[in-house]
Amino acid sequence: MKPRLAIIPGDPSGIGPELVARISANEEILNQADVLLVGDRHVFMKGAKQATVEIKLEECNLEFDDWQGKSGLPWYPTESIQPYEVDIGKSTKASGRSVIATLDVSLGLLQDSIIDGLVFAPFNKEAMHMAGLGHADELHYMAEKLKVNGFVTELNTLDGLWVSRVTSHMALRDVACSVTEEGICKAVLLLNKTLKASGIDSPRIAVAALNPHAGEGGSFGDEEIEIIHPALAKLRSSGIDVCGPMPSDTIFLKARAGEVDGVVAMYHDQGQIALKLMGFDRGVTVHGGLPFPITTPAHGTAFDIAGQGNADDGAMTAAFEVACDLITAGRSSAE
Numbered sequence: 001m002k003p004r005l006a007i008i009p010g011d012p013s014g015i016g017p018e019l020v021a022r023i024s025a026n027e028e029i030l031n032q033a034d035v036l037l038v039g040d041r042h043v044f045m046k047g048a049k050q051a052t053v054e055i056k057l058e059e060c061n062l063e064f065d066d067w068q069g070k071s072g073l074p075w076y077p078t079e080s081i082q083p084y085e086v087d088i089g090k091s092t093k094a095s096g097r098s099v100i101a102t103l104d105v106s107l108g109l110l111q112d113s114i115i116d117g118l119v120f121a122p123f124n125k126e127a128m129h130m131a132g133l134g135h136a137d138e139l140h141y142m143a144e145k146l147k148v149n150g151f152v153t154e155l156n157t158l159d160g161l162w163v164s165r166v167t168s169h170m171a172l173r174d175v176a177c178s179v180t181e182e183g184i185c186k187a188v189l190l191l192n193k194t195l196k197a198s199g200i201d202s203p204r205i206a207v208a209a210l211n212p213h214a215g216e217g218g219s220f221g222d223e224e225i226e227i228i229h230p231a232l233a234k235l236r237s238s239g240i241d242v243c244g245p246m247p248s249d250t251i252f253l254k255a256r257a258g259e260v261d262g263v264v265a266m267y268h269d270q271g272q273i274a275l276k277l278m279g280f281d282r283g284v285t286v287h288g289g290l291p292f293p294i295t296t297p298a299h300g301t302a303f304d305i306a307g308q309g310n311a312d313d314g315a316m317t318a319a320f321e322v323a324c325d326l327i328t329a330g331r332s333s334a335e
Contacts, residue, residue, distance in 0.1 A: 014301025016121025017047025096131030152289030207244030
């Protein structure tokens with residue numbers, strides 16, 4: 001049985017609708033899964049116009065229809081935003097409401113076992129906060145909706161390399177006091193679990209230092225000595241193959257050389273800058289710690305090129321493929 005994936009268009013004012021249209025018109029991609037589009041018809045059709053492709057939406061009543069047997073693109077309609085409210089290239093409250101509405105519908109479909117996973121085109125956090133998101137990011141919003149009480153964090157993957165982080169969407173001035181032994185252990189354990197779920201039997205994980213040169217033996221910062229080293233010792237004693245702390249200006253050289261399968265960064269940009277330089281057009285964000293595979297391109301809404309018809313769908317395609325792989329691997333491990 002193919003993976004059953006819902007796709008939502010992300011922020012209607014960004015490049016999301018165009019990206020969804022591009023992959024929806026690609027039979028080679030669609031053949032990997034049974035796809036259900038969730039969102040407003042006019043948003044999807046605007047995306048098709050921007051991408052200069054043709055798509056045929058076939059409306060589904062999920063209570064009665066076998067949506068997997070449709071001849072066109074199965075589409076579950078929402079009315080999250082009016083056509084006149086879509087302001088291309090701008091962050092708006094209306095677009096934020098649309099994102100939250102389509103996300104809520106998709107989370108409900110996951111909980112009702114109608115779909116196995118979700119791929120969403122890029123969101124804009126400013127717009128979502130305008131619309132009353134109530135959380136720092138969509139991950140923690142989804143965790144609350146799905147009643148997840150455990151550790152959650154964004155994971156990023158590119159060409160088989162996975163990156164996690166101990167802290168995420170917070171001011172840089174707050175990072176040092178937020179890096180804890182418990183947080184490091186949770187981040188490493190979640191990454192180790194995800195790597196195994198992706199098909200790696202014995203994951204090799206490297207952990208980044210917080211301070212330049214890993215603190216130079218306490219010369220500038222003692223977090224490596226007081227927090228990171230004890231956490232890694234505890235992880236090794238439980239059988240995790242983990243090394244570090246490694247200076248963040250060299251750790252990704254080790255990763256790029258294939259010497260490790262995953263990297264745990266201490267804060268958002270420590271990992272994101274390196275990963276995006278390695279392959280901005282292919283990076284994927286996986287929302288780790290949730291009970292379902294939920295993926296998205298690692299890039300943003302690209303308001304500067306929205307509506308121009310030249311958005312690169314490489315990362316969106318990769319997000320789709322990663323979601324399929326995670327669903328398939330999850331089924332295999334459950335057998």
